[in-house]
Amino acid sequence: MARRWAAFAAAAAIPTLTVVLPILAFLTLSFFRVEDNQIVRDPNLGNYAEVFGNPTYRGTYLGSLLLCLQVAALTLLIGYPVAWRVWRQRGRVGALLLLLTVLPLFMSYIVKLYTLRSLLGLNGLLNQALVGLGVLEAPSKAFLYNQRAVLLTMTVVYLPFVILPVYLSLERIPHRLLEASTDLGASQWATFRHVVLPLSLPGTVAGALFAFVLALGDYITPQMVGGTSGFTFGRLIWSQFGLAYNWPLGAAMAAVLFLTALVVIVAGGSIARQGRV
Amino acid sequence: MRSRGERAVDLIAALFVALVLLALYSPVLINALFSVVALDDGRIVWESFSLAPYRSVWSDPDVIASLRNTVQVALFAVGAATVLAVLFALYTDREGAVGRQAMELTIYLPFLLPPIVTGLSLLVASAQLGVSRGIATIVVGHTVFVLAVTYRLVRTRLEAMPRSLVEASSDLGASSLQTFRHILLPYLLSAIVTGALLALTLSFDETLITVFLSGDRMTLPLRLWAMMRVGFTQDINALVTVVLAISIALAIAISVRMKPAEFMD
Known part of the structure; x- marks a missing residue:
């Protein structure tokens, strides 16, 4: 038995040092405060009172939750039909479509932001096309540097993270179940409604979860395409470690984000497990 | 046999997939295009084709x-x-x-x-x-x-x-x-x-x-x-x-x- 524990201690040393202790360190820091650019080690809940008491911070937090819910809903609404259609497509075309939907997962995040931003800008192709088609009289500023631009960009960037898990859970449905449903006289819609949709629930939940958590922690997208009006909770945390220079407050905000993500992951995980085949 | 309604759903979904792929890839492809040609007043100037930006990045x-x-x-x-x-x-x-x-x-x-x-x-x-x-x-x-x-x-x-x-x-x-x-x-x-x-x-x-x-x-x-x-x-x-x-x-x-x-x- 002692040997087993010694082996565990050896194996756990590195994850403890690089994952567990850093998380504990930042959680501890969230109870301290800053005075004259010095961290004062006097444990209290002041930072948490500030996060939830200050209307700006609270508003930013709630606004970000709403934004992430919208991102999750939109990516799911777009991603599910795409995954479903790719799954229905057999043969080489199907394989190619799958590759095309997976490939964006490998593309650099910062590169996607840059290309989307240049597309949405005042001189961007979207404006040029709309003016060229006569839809707009002059290029519009409506597509960039506002909350809508953040939502739109996050939806495009995080969409592939939803398509893949939905596709994989559709792939996992045994063919005989679909055949049985059809043999029993169910219409295609009935088969979809009562067989395909419930059995693809784990992937659907996982996809929505990915989109939500990724959007929640994102602080570069809001800055790149949101401008001054695209202020999110992630960006607020980031600014505490940069310009505002209040690490303990930033740590408290990050702790709130951490707990939110954890609750979402655990809740989503249990829903997904219940639906597993 | 696939019914007509089913084929219509498949077709509409296929168009949707095409649209989504366009949204995912067009920013990237357009970017690649504009790395070698210039845009002037909303028109692509094909004569401006040049690999100079690649050389300039490589020497940065x-x-x-x-x-x-x-x-x-x-x-x-x-x-x-x-x-x-x-x-x-x-x-x-x-x-x-x-x-x-x-x-x-x-x-x-x-x-x-x-x-x-x-x-x-x-x-x-x-x-x-x-x-x-x-x-x-x-x-x-x-x-x-x-x-x-x-x-x-x-x-x-x-x-x-x-x-x-x-x-x-x-x-x-x-x-x-x-x-x-x-x-x-x-x-x-x-x-x-x-x-x-x-x-x-x-x-x-x-x-x-x-x-x-x-x-x-x-x-x-x-x-x-x-x-x-x-x-x-x-x-x-x-x-x-x-x-x-x-x-x-x-x-x-x-x-x-x-x-x-x-x-x-």
């Missing part, structure tokens, strides 16, 4: 320095994550291993959590330990992030391995090192290589953790971000195109090695 010392940092970080992080993945998988695969679930949780946690949490927790820890930020801190950040992927692939392969192979080897008198060298390692090799390639792709693109740990050493994505804040230039378009080409090459190398179903499970 800041870009080259960041590329060198990125390669250095990737080599160390992928190497460390690969070795740790094998060690941890061998540990958690043992019968009656203590704390298996706790181990797996800490391995997967940095991958599941928002990167901002991973990044700033390592920042706080290194500040408290008095470690100054630089290549080493970025390597640690990337290692804990990509370890989830390398570990997952090795662990899954190890689970599928017939126990009899290892038992036969030790019955025949092989030491555990010999068994590892001649039985386990060859069996795990393709999972290790695929995991390393995936880790390489992730490390190459990682931004949200790196920002917290970089200090004054910039990786390629950070350099790109800094350049973008200034504005849009053909040089950035060119650099972006190169970065994309590298990512896509890695993605294709990975896709021939693994089925998408192995990505997550």
